[in-house]
Amino acid sequence: MALKRSEIRIVQARAERMLGEAGIVLxxxxRAGIEVAGFGLDDLEEQGLELITYINTDRYCAKDLILFPRQxxxxxxxxxxxGDPGKMETFRCRTGQVFLYLDSLPDGPENSAExxxxxxxxRSRHYYTVFREVVLNPGxxxxxxxxxxHWFQAGPQGAVVSEFSSTSRDEFDIFTDPNIVRMPLIDEDE
Amino acid sequence: MALKRSEIRIVQARAERMLGEAGIVLxxxxRAGIEVAGFGLDDLEEQGLELITYINTDRYCAKDLILFPRQxxxxxxxxxxxGDPGKMETFRCRTGQVFLYLDSLPDGPENSAExxxxxxxxRSRHYYTVFREVVLNPGxxxxxxxxxxHWFQAGPQGAVVSEFSSTSRDEFDIFTDPNIVRMPLIDEDE
Ligand SMILES: [Zn+2]
Ligand SMILES: [Zn+2]
Known part of the structure; x- marks a missing residue:
């Protein structure tokens, strides 16, 4: 499902407010280019992501991610x-709290949804399958x-997260949920 | 000339304060690992740099740089x-102001020190030879x-600058001033 342009503007303003509270100037x-990713799931507040890409070259990429509470x-x-072995990502929590989930380690305990x-x-419970938890506080x-x-969720206050990585090629990302559409579909309602 | 450990601690505390004012949490x-680069020049306030490296892999690197006023x-x-074509760097100003200098463009005007x-x-006037100016304000x-x-200087308020780049191999950097020693020499006076 497409996001409406009018809805995107409201979400961008909210993301911009959170960046401002984190001391991040755009x-x-x-500001007009803040990306709103709804993943085609029609429930942005629950499953979605706001992001600003500062630089994406054939060598490295840097973004800030904004997550609303529990998004x-x-x-x-x-x-x-x-020839690229796949994107390597470093998430650094700036404000709020992030819960990050990864595959269990080969020799570690098996982690479960409980x-x-x-x-x-x-609504998408079956498409969350990895549960090794890493909690990130600011810094x-x-x-x-x-x-x-991997997947991640903000705590109850939301979060701002810096992402440092190798080159981003978002269109190749593989999502567990086959209903997901990564690249934005926008309904120009204005 | 080596920096004294006692001096490094004072400089680290000052850099940490500026990061805090920029809303950056370590x-x-x-905090204990903030790098103080005096370049062996024995005048850190004039020619020097404080930095924190968040991540440096064989694919990408991310740092925050702290510059004191006019440093x-x-x-x-x-x-x-x-096999690396040389480090590519993106400087993003977070707080304060930075004056960045680069070689003149092939078809552009020649820029001069005046x-x-x-x-x-x-004291090092002869070792500054490129003058195409880029002024960076926050954002x-x-x-x-x-x-x-390239070389750069903070404005009168100092600056915090994020550096997104390909892999850092600081030990290979080539400085115009032959007196410069990039890697730290520390006098353990404590
Ligand atoms: Zn990812
Ligand atoms: Zn450089």
Whole structure:
């Protein structure tokens, strides 16, 4: 399902407010370009992500991600693309709290949906399959190896998260939920 | 000349204060690890740089740089290293103001030391040779191609600058001033 342009503007303003509270300054052009990812799921507040890409070259990428309270970025992985072994990502929490979930470690305990602090989006419960939990508070970070399934959710206050990574090729991301459409569909209602 | 450990601690505390004013949170371990680069020049306030490296992998790197008022990072370039074409850097100003200097563009005007807003460090005047000026205010950024000579100075309020880049291999940086020693020399006076 497409997001309405009018809805996107409201969501952008809210994301911009959260960036401002984190002390992050954007140019006017960047503010207008805040990306709103609804993943085609028609419930942005529950499963969605707001992001601003500062730079994405063929060598590195840097973004800030904004998550509203309990908003979830759905489970996905970054596959190899051509000669690239797959995107490697470092998430650094700036404000709020983030719950990050990854595959269990080979020699570690098996983690299950019952053990975690995040609230799994009910309608898409079957498409959340990895539960090794990493909690990130402001100043804490975690680096995700290429090919690792992961998803994340903000705590009750929302979160601003810096993402440092190798090149982003979002259109190749593989989501566990086959209903997901990563690239934006926009209904120009204005 | 080596920096004294006691001096480094004072400089770290000052850098940490400026990061805090920019809304940037560090862990205790990161605070203790703020790098103080005096470049062996024995005048850190004039030519020096404080930095915190969040992540440096074989694919990408992210740092925050702290510059005290009018503090200057001396002219240098990032050469090819092995199969790497040389470090590519994006500087994004977070707080304060930064004056960045680069080689003149092939078809552009020739820029000279008289035209610029920065104050060239007097003692090292001969080692500043590129003067194409880029002024960065909060939210503004500039990406430097590999192999480009560059130097930068904070405005009168100092600056915090995020650096997104390909892999950092600081030990290979080529400085115009032959007196510069990039890697830290520390006098453990405590
Ligand atoms: Zn990811
Ligand atoms: Zn540089």
């Amino acid at each position: 140019t006017a052009e960047e 979830t970025c759905p489970e996905h992985l970054h596959p190899p693309v051509g 053990d975690i602090q995040a609230v799994i989006p009910e 804490e970070q975690y680096t995700i190896a290429p090919g690792t399934k | 862990t205790a371990e990161e 200057t990072c001396p002219e240098h370039l990032h050469p090819p290293v092995g 035209d610029i807003q920065a104050v060239i460090p007097e 503004e950024q500039y990406t430097i191609a590999p192999g480009t000579k």
